[in-house]
Amino acid sequence: MSTLLKRSDEVAAALADRRPVVALESTIISHGLPRPRNHGAAIEFETILRDAGVTPATVAVLDGVPRVGLDADGVRRIAEEELSKASVRDLPVLAGTGASGATTVAATAHLAAKAGIRVFATGGLGGVHRGASETFDESADLSTLAVTPITVVSAGVKSVLDIAATLERLETLSVPVLGYGTRAFPSFWLRESGFELDWSVAGAAEVAAVMRAHDQLGHRQGIVVANPIPAEQQWDPAEHDRVLAEAFAAADAAGVRGKAVTPFLLGFIVDASGGRSLEVNLDLARNNVRVAGAIATEWSRMDV
Ligand code: PSU
Ligand code: MN
Numbered sequence: 001m002s003t004l005l006k007r008s009d010e011v012a013a014a015l016a017d018r019r020p021v022v023a024l025e026s027t028i029i030s031h032g033l034p035r036p037r038n039h040g041a042a043i044e045f046e047t048i049l050r051d052a053g054v055t056p057a058t059v060a061v062l063d064g065v066p067r068v069g070l071d072a073d074g075v076r077r078i079a080e081e082e083l084s085k086a087s088v089r090d091l092p093v094l095a096g097t098g099a100s101g102a103t104t105v106a107a108t109a110h111l112a113a114k115a116g117i118r119v120f121a122t123g124g125l126g127g128v129h130r131g132a133s134e135t136f137d138e139s140a141d142l143s144t145l146a147v148t149p150i151t152v153v154s155a156g157v158k159s160v161l162d163i164a165a166t167l168e169r170l171e172t173l174s175v176p177v178l179g180y181g182t183r184a185f186p187s188f189w190l191r192e193s194g195f196e197l198d199w200s201v202a203g204a205a206e207v208a209a210v211m212r213a214h215d216q217l218g219h220r221q222g223i224v225v226a227n228p229i230p231a232e233q234q235w236d237p238a239e240h241d242r243v244l245a246e247a248f249a250a251a252d253a254a255g256v257r258g259k260a261v262t263p264f265l266l267g268f269i270v271d272a273s274g275g276r277s278l279e280v281n282l283d284l285a286r287n288n289v290r291v292a293g294a295i296a297t298e299w300s301r302m303d304v
Contacts, residue, residue: 086103189235
């Protein structure tokens with residue numbers, strides 16, 4: 001393991017004993033959820049895991065140290081400080097200059113896998129942005145999952161992305177996408193995106209079985225588990241469509257580009273929905289954390 005990377009004592013102990021561990025990202029806390037709700041959410045995600053007997057490993061870079069597993073002050077810092085949004089390519093820069101950053105799905109997956117963690121929960125995966133054939137804006141979440149053996153539980157990708165292109169890229173990169181109890185690929189706030197998956201799994205034990213087979217075949221990619229939000233918790237589809245159209249128009253008018261696009265759209269959507277999208281976002285993230293905990297538990301019981 002990299003000597004730069006620091007695992008918390010509880011994460012190191014859990015991994016040494018083969019007890020279940022789930023990685024959690026920090027960009028969702030720093031840039032995806034508004035203050036002060038973000039701090040409560042970060043604590044709650046960890047608590048959901050602990051209550052299920054799973055060790056949480058929230059990932060971030062603090063003062064140049066890539067950390068897998070934060071203490072309470074670290075969790076406070078990712079929620080309260082103005083941290084930069086860090087993807088994989090930013091990690092050596094932060095480490096080399098002593099800076100801090102909140103890790104995206106890509107950077108979290110990379111560090112967690114290096115630390116020996118096999119399961120990771122997030123809200124939504126990054127993907128191919130609309131208009132990417134002109135802008136080339138495709139999240140490094142995808143290229144990182146192509147080379148990082150970790151299972152990521154997400155509620156699909158947000159409808160702000162080009163979902164068809166994102167699924168095509170995952171196919172090209174040979175990253176399996178498993179619908180959790182469904183073959184309908186979810187679109188974050190909504191249960192269904194209109195895209196069908198090739199595969200669905202019945203539950204956590206089946207995901208662990210796929211992970212084991214993946215390893216036995218020598219595959220080094222990640223696995224995406226697409227976990228739709230329960231029907232009674234999803235956002236009203238008509239309001240969703242209306243707010244999204246406004247968000248795109250606003251991003252266009254503001255000339256937002258590059259890595260600022262996702263946080264801009266998310267912030268706009270929370271405001272324009274009067275906070276409704278935020279409640280849905282929190283519900284789906286909690287739900288993903290629970291499923292990731294169940295998968296990590298099955299994985300820890302498996303003979304590998
Ligand atoms: N999706 C969300 N909330 C988020 C993100 C995605 O629902 O906060 C964050 C994740 O950290 C993801 C990143 O890895 O945005 C992708 O950003 P980009 O498109 O710039 O790669
Ligand atoms: Mn981008």
